[in-house]
Amino acid sequence: MRIDVVTIFPEYLEPLNVSLVGKARTRGTLDVRVHDLREWTHDRHNTVDDTPYGGGPGMVMKPDVWGEALDAVAASGEGEGEGAPALVVPTPSGRPFTQELAVELAAKPWLVFAPARYEGIDRRVIDDYATRWEVHEVSIGDYVLAGGEAAVLVITEAVARLLPGVLGNAESHRDDSFAPGAMADLLEGPVYTKPPVWRERGIPEVLLSGHHGRIARWRRDEAFRRTAAHRPDLIERCDPAAFDKHDRALLAELGWEPGPDGRFGRAAGAVEE
Numbered sequence: 001m002r003i004d005v006v007t008i009f010p011e012y013l014e015p016l017n018v019s020l021v022g023k024a025r026t027r028g029t030l031d032v033r034v035h036d037l038r039e040w041t042h043d044r045h046n047t048v049d050d051t052p053y054g055g056g057p058g059m060v061m062k063p064d065v066w067g068e069a070l071d072a073v074a075a076s077g078e079g080e081g082e083g084a085p086a087l088v089v090p091t092p093s094g095r096p097f098t099q100e101l102a103v104e105l106a107a108k109p110w111l112v113f114a115p116a117r118y119e120g121i122d123r124r125v126i127d128d129y130a131t132r133w134e135v136h137e138v139s140i141g142d143y144v145l146a147g148g149e150a151a152v153l154v155i156t157e158a159v160a161r162l163l164p165g166v167l168g169n170a171e172s173h174r175d176d177s178f179a180p181g182a183m184a185d186l187l188e189g190p191v192y193t194k195p196p197v198w199r200e201r202g203i204p205e206v207l208l209s210g211h212h213g214r215i216a217r218w219r220r221d222e223a224f225r226r227t228a229a230h231r232p233d234l235i236e237r238c239d240p241a242a243f244d245k246h247d248r249a250l251l252a253e254l255g256w257e258p259g260p261d262g263r264f265g266r267a268a269g270a271v272e273e
């Protein structure tokens, strides 16, 4: 996969040289190219922003500079037989970034990231590229950062670990929280490693039992407990057909009950864990 990032702070993307993403780059699984947006400015001050039409505080990133930059990045892929890239624009007003979107982006051959600063990029840039490229406006959470570079790091890491050959153990992301499959829509429960006793704290006996069925059951129960405590919305959204008898009993014990449509909700008066 090829990833281009256009930013006014190329040094902010240094972490892409480290750990999993860094190794994927060294191995050639991931081709990451970071570009300084100011290379496409033409004035003495390398201006990338201007005052907003309609007034108001803050500055807006200029469409002409972004347009030249994105055209140049796209042109650099032409000789390499790449089609049009998918453009990823981090913004708090975008679609929430989820594991599902990470899987979708991991299937693309080429992503171009346009992280903004100030009050964001002139809207016409997104509208213009959306006529030719696939464009994803993505939010990494309900908070406002000073710039989109941290969002690029988050999205790139989530995507890169899904690429074939990037994780040492291909099974590693199978049971992740939010991973599609058996534990879909449940958060992952606690994990333990050696030593068996640390600061007088042992580990759950079942994990030493070697009994795969009991271990799987315990993991599922813990996933339910954690999801009920931290993300009740995920349980509320779950298709109850995915729950077995044991799940239902555990949910009842945790203070949940099925509503008229069969979906589970917190019973009135249930105490939060």
Ligand code: SAM
Binding pocket: 089, 090, 091, 092, 093, 114, 115, 116, 117, 118, 119, 120, 121, 138, 139, 140, 141, 142, 143, 144, 145, 146, 147, 148, 149, 151
């Ligand atoms: N006024 C803008 C708004 O409320 O939508 C916020 C602009 S923010 C100060 C500057 C840039 O940081 C954004 O254009 C975006 O690139 C990035 N950013 C901030 N919060 C983000 C979030 N939650 N997810 C993704 N990108 C974010």
